[in-house]
Amino acid sequence: MLVAVTADPGGAGGLLADLTDGGPPRRVPDLAAVVAEREAAEHPRWVWASTADVYPALLRAGVRVARCHDLELTEALLSGHDGRWGEPRGVPAAIARLRGLSVPADLPRPEPSPPGFAQEALFDTVSRPAADIADLIAVHAEQQRRIRDLAEAGRFRMLVAAESAGALIAVEMGHAGLPWRADLHDEILRELLGPPQPVGPPRRLAELTAAINEAFGVHGLHPDSPAEVVRAFARAGVQIPSTRRWILQQVDHPAVAPLLDYKELYRIWTAHGWAWCDAWVRDGRFRPEFVPGGVVSGRWATRGGGALQVPKVIRRAVVADPGWTFVVADAGQLEPRVLAAVSGDGRLARAAAAGDLYAALATDSFAGDRAKAKLALLGAMYGQTGGDALPALAVLRRHYPTAFDYVEAAARTGENGGLVRSWLGRTCPPASREAFDGLDPPDEVAPPPGRSRGRFTRNFVIQATAAEWALVMIATLRTALEGTAAELVLFVHDEIVVHCPAGQADAVVAAVHDSAARAGRLLFGDTTVRFPLDVSVVGAYADAK
DNA sequence: AGTTTCATATGG
DNA sequence: CTCGCCATATGAAACT
Structure with a gap:
C-alpha cells in the first residue's frame, strides 16, 4: 500500500492520494489524525516530497510512521547514479524535467533550526511551497521506472528504502534529543577551565596565557594566534613551521607545556563551552x-x-x-570488514569472520604483527603511497590480491575520470563537481583527475558501503x-x-x-x-x- | 564591514 | 607531501 501525502503550508490539513488503488486525491482537515488512522489500519508506505519537511509536524502531533519513500533523497540518489550531479536537484527540479520545462535552480532549504523552538501552526516548518500532489505521484512513478531500468535494481531499491528509513530516524532523533545534563556540563567546564568570567576567558585560560607570556619573557601574546606563537618561538631561537600539536611536542622550551594545555582547553571553551550549552541544550536535551x-x-x-x-x-x-x-x-x-565483503576475497573474508580482524590477518599473513596488519589494510583503503606502510602493503597485495585489486580498480577508475559506486549503488560525485557547482562556465575541460581523485574513489567504495x-x-x-x-x-x-x-x-x-x-x-x-x-x-x- | 580562506581542533 | 579517507566548528588572517 502506497499513499502520497502533501501538507498544507501553515495549516493542519493536507492531501492524500492512494497510489495502489488509484482514485482522486482526498483533502483532509487534520492530516496527522488521518495518517495515524491509516498507519494503524494498513501500515502504508508514505510517499512524500521530503521527510525532513513533513515528518516533524507529525511527530509533534504524536504520530509515528513505519515506512516512507522520500522523493527528494531518492531523486538525489538517482541523479547521482545518472552522473547528473551538477544539475538542479530536488523534487521541484524533477517535476520541471518531467514537464519538459526549464529546470529551476534549487529552492532554498529552510533555515537551520535555530536553537529556540517555538512552534505554533502544525505544519509551519514547511517553508517551501507544497508541491502539487499529482506532480508528486508523477515523480514517484518516474523514479520507479528509472529504478526498474537499473542493472542492479534490487540493490538500489534497498538503498532507497534504507535512505528513506534513515530520514525518518533522523527526524525522530532530533525530536527525542540526546539527554544532556547542563549542570554536569557546567561542572566539567569549571573543573577544566575554572569559573566562567563575565567577560573574557575563564580563569584557567588566563593563567595559562600568563604562563606562556612569562616563558617567552613577553607581554600581550595571544596564544590562540598561530602567527604570534610562531614569531615568539623564532625570537627564542626555535624555528617551527606551524603550531600544530605534534610539532610543538618536539620542541624543548618552557612555553610548550602551557601552550599545549591552552590549545586543548581553548578548544573546549570556544566550541563546547557555556555558550554552546546555552545555544543548544534546552529542557535537558x-x-x-x-x-x-x-x-x-x-x-x-x-x-x-x-x-x-x-x-x-x-x-x-x-x-x-x-x-x-x-x-x-x-x-x-567496519571498513576492513566491508572491504572483505564487497571484494569477495575469500581469504580476507575468513579473517573477517574473527572478532578481531586485524589479529586474524596478522596470524594469517603478518607473522603475528597486528599493528603491521592494520597499517597495511588502512593504507590500502586510504591510498597510502609512502612511509612505513609500504612493506606491509606489499604483503597485503601478495596474500589478498582480490581485495587489493578491488580498491586499486576503484582508484584507477577515479584517476581516469570515471565514477565509482557503493555496493547498493550510491554514486560518487564527478571530479569536476566544484567547477560546475558554482557559476564558473565550464569553458575548459575538467582538470586531470590526478592521484587525489584516485584516493577519493578508492575510499568511496568502502566508506559509502560502510555507511x-x-x-x-x-x-x-x-x-x-x-x-x-x-x-x-x-x-x-x-x-x-x-x-x-x-x-x-x-x-x-x-x-x-x-x-x-x-x-x-x-x-x-x-x-x-x-x-x-x-x-x-x-x-x-x-x-x- | 562583510566574506573567504587558513590553521587547528574535534569526531568517525 | 604527518602519513592516507570523510566531515564540522571556531577564530585569526587575508581578501574584497
Whole structure:
C-alpha cells in the first residue's frame, strides 16, 4: 500500500492520494489524525516530497510512521547514479524535467533550526511551497521506472528504502534529543577551565596565557594566534613551521607545556563551552538537526551543534534519565570488514569472520604483527603511497590480491575520470563537481583527475558501503524497537546510542546484535564476514567501552 | 564591514 | 607531501 501525502503550508490539513488503488486525491482537515488512522489500519508506505519537511509536524502531533519513500533523497540518489550531479536537484527540479520545462535552480532549504523552538501552526516548518500532489505521484512513478531500468535494481531499491528509513530516524532523533545534563556540563567546564568570567576567558585560560607570556619573557601574546606563537618561538631561537600539536611536542622550551594545555582547553571553551550549552541544550536535551546523506559518501551530517564531534570529556554530561539507561553499540573494524565483503576475497573474508580482524590477518599473513596488519589494510583503503606502510602493503597485495585489486580498480577508475559506486549503488560525485557547482562556465575541460581523485574513489567504495551497512542496521533496529519505549538518540557513522528504560536494556542489546547480523545478510547475503558490535549498557555516554 | 580562506581542533 | 579517507566548528588572517 502506497499513499502520497502533501501538507498544507501553515495549516493542519493536507492531501492524500492512494497510489495502489488509484482514485482522486482526498483533502483532509487534520492530516496527522488521518495518517495515524491509516498507519494503524494498513501500515502504508508514505510517499512524500521530503521527510525532513513533513515528518516533524507529525511527530509533534504524536504520530509515528513505519515506512516512507522520500522523493527528494531518492531523486538525489538517482541523479547521482545518472552522473547528473551538477544539475538542479530536488523534487521541484524533477517535476520541471518531467514537464519538459526549464529546470529551476534549487529552492532554498529552510533555515537551520535555530536553537529556540517555538512552534505554533502544525505544519509551519514547511517553508517551501507544497508541491502539487499529482506532480508528486508523477515523480514517484518516474523514479520507479528509472529504478526498474537499473542493472542492479534490487540493490538500489534497498538503498532507497534504507535512505528513506534513515530520514525518518533522523527526524525522530532530533525530536527525542540526546539527554544532556547542563549542570554536569557546567561542572566539567569549571573543573577544566575554572569559573566562567563575565567577560573574557575563564580563569584557567588566563593563567595559562600568563604562563606562556612569562616563558617567552613577553607581554600581550595571544596564544590562540598561530602567527604570534610562531614569531615568539623564532625570537627564542626555535624555528617551527606551524603550531600544530605534534610539532610543538618536539620542541624543548618552557612555553610548550602551557601552550599545549591552552590549545586543548581553548578548544573546549570556544566550541563546547557555556555558550554552546546555552545555544543548544534546552529542557535537558541536545537537539541537533541530523542530515541523512549530508556527506557524499552517504554518511550523515548535522546542521549546527557539532553533534558528531562531541569531545570525549564532554560526554560525561550525557546521562540517561532516572530509571533509564543507554545502550551504546559500536561496529568495530567496519571498513576492513566491508572491504572483505564487497571484494569477495575469500581469504580476507575468513579473517573477517574473527572478532578481531586485524589479529586474524596478522596470524594469517603478518607473522603475528597486528599493528603491521592494520597499517597495511588502512593504507590500502586510504591510498597510502609512502612511509612505513609500504612493506606491509606489499604483503597485503601478495596474500589478498582480490581485495587489493578491488580498491586499486576503484582508484584507477577515479584517476581516469570515471565514477565509482557503493555496493547498493550510491554514486560518487564527478571530479569536476566544484567547477560546475558554482557559476564558473565550464569553458575548459575538467582538470586531470590526478592521484587525489584516485584516493577519493578508492575510499568511496568502502566508506559509502560502510555507511550503507550502518543505515540498514539502524533501519532494522528501528523496526525491532517499534512499540517499545526505547529510542535511538544518537548515530555517529558506526556507533549508535539507544536510550531505554533500564529494564529493557537486555532486550535492546539483543535487538542491536540481531540488527547488525541482519544488516550483514541483507547487504551481502551468505558470507563468512561478520559485523560484530562492541556493546555497553551505561548510565553515562562517557562510560561506554 | 562583510566574506573567504587558513590553521587547528574535534569526531568517525 | 604527518602519513592516507570523510566531515564540522571556531577564530585569526587575508581578501574584497
